[in-house]
Amino acid sequence: MAAKSFDMIVIGAGPGGYVAAIRGAQLGLSVAVVEREHLGGICLNWGCIPTKALLRSAEVFHLLHRAKEFGLKAEGLGYDLDAVVARSRAVAKQLSGGIGHLLKKNKVTVLMGEASLPRPGVVAVKTGAGVEEISGKAIVLATGARARTLPGLEADGDLVWTYKHALVPKRMPKKLLVIGSGAIGIEFASFFNTLGAETTVVEVMDRVLPVEDAEISAFAKKQFVKQGMKILEKTTVTQLDRSPGKVVAHLQDAKGTTTADFDTVISAVGIVGNVEGLGLEALGVKIDRTHVVVDEFCRTGVPGLYAIGDIAGAPWLAHKASHEGVMVAELIAGKHAHPIKPGTIAGCTYCTxxxxxxxxxxxxxxxxxxxxxxxxxxxxxxxxxxxxxxxxxxxxxxxxxxxxxxxxxxxxxxxxxxxxxxxxxxxxxxxxxxxxxxxxxxxxxxxxxxxxxxxxxxxxxxxx
Missing domain, CATH: 3.30.390.30 (FAD/NAD-linked reductase, C-terminal dimerisation domain)
Known part of the structure; x- marks a missing residue:
């Protein structure tokens, strides 16, 4: 049987992929999306959206403690961590379901399975039922990224968490170590600190939120410290010794190495692109430090093959991925597209x-x-x-x-x-x-x- 043929196949249904698919369909292209896990990708299911829901709960809790300032009374304050998490998951589920509806409305074919590219212009989709091949005049890689793991600091889901574990915590940390003070690290530090965890943040660079303006970083740090966080800059976690219910962290700075005890560690030391298992190298795609090398129009250099979003490099932001998705769909449809100017992409961090x-x-x-x-x-x-x-x-x-x-x-x-x-x-x-x-x-x-x-x-x- 001849393989089903599409004008455009998108691999990955995160904020880059699903937007590319919708825009392609709007422009009259026949479009298929291949997704191995969740429609909406990390952003909707395990990133931007559920973290904002958690942080909103923490923000309201923080405000309740300030009720007296506003002439209000709030007594017997507390929280139910399971209920906070359940609300966050419900928000993510509602939005993920919405993506399915949008794709259906735009007549995008959705295939749930693992994608690979066995040869140019062909995508193999592996499902429980076997492998189906489809062909596309253009293929868009939108496979995203995952948490980086450092040797010796690997997550185990019990004592050491990634962002995924931190989004559905099985307990409330008492003494928390957050490794990395980028957006992900500082947002989780802010959440757990507000709910009462004794929180320490370790950053290898010379300041927290290192990509931000130095004055802004300094101002934010002052507020974090005022809220009870301990901030250790120019510090590396070299080793984690794990025993039941306890982690001993080895912290190295210019003065030497010290140790400190924690019951929970969140590792937020960056991300790596999901480039494995796709067959990209065999097609001649250039990969640099887990990211696909592209030009300003997200072209990989292999005819008809594009890469957008986190897999195509920094800045690792959902809105950048979505905008690239629109640009690439317009290029594929033969429209005049404008490349994205990195200097016009905003970064937002939802700490307090x-x-x-x-x-x-x-x-x-x-x-x-x-x-x-x-x-x-x-x-x-x-x-x-x-x-x-x-x-x-x-x-x-x-x-x-x-x-x-x-x-x-x-x-x-x-x-x-x-x-x-x-x-x-x-x-x-x-x-x-x-x-x-x-x-x-x-x-x-x-x-x-x-x-x-x-x-x-x-x-x-x-x-x-």
Missing amino acids: PQVASVGLTEEKAKAAGYTVKVGRFPFIGNGKAIALGEPEGMVKTVFDAKTGELLGAHMVGAEVTEMIQGYVIGRTLETTEEDLMHTVFPHPTLSEMMHESVLDAYGRALHM
């Missing part, structure tokens, strides 16, 4: 306080040869922030002193993950300080701080 950024940090802008003008505005100077009881935070903007181009924006504080999009649009439209100064920001809103930060860069701040 939240952190969000887009474009160049002050340090990177200077290193790139720019003469910069930098503006800052604190939450304490904003009426809405004070009314919300959220006076801790800041907005920072970086401009090219010569042209007025907005080079980067960096924020820490309540709801900054929602505010950053204003600057993202500004970067996309190649906004200057003049455009932003002439924009009328509504009052009273947190967004007014964005305006004030721009004004401050040019010595014109009104409320500071």
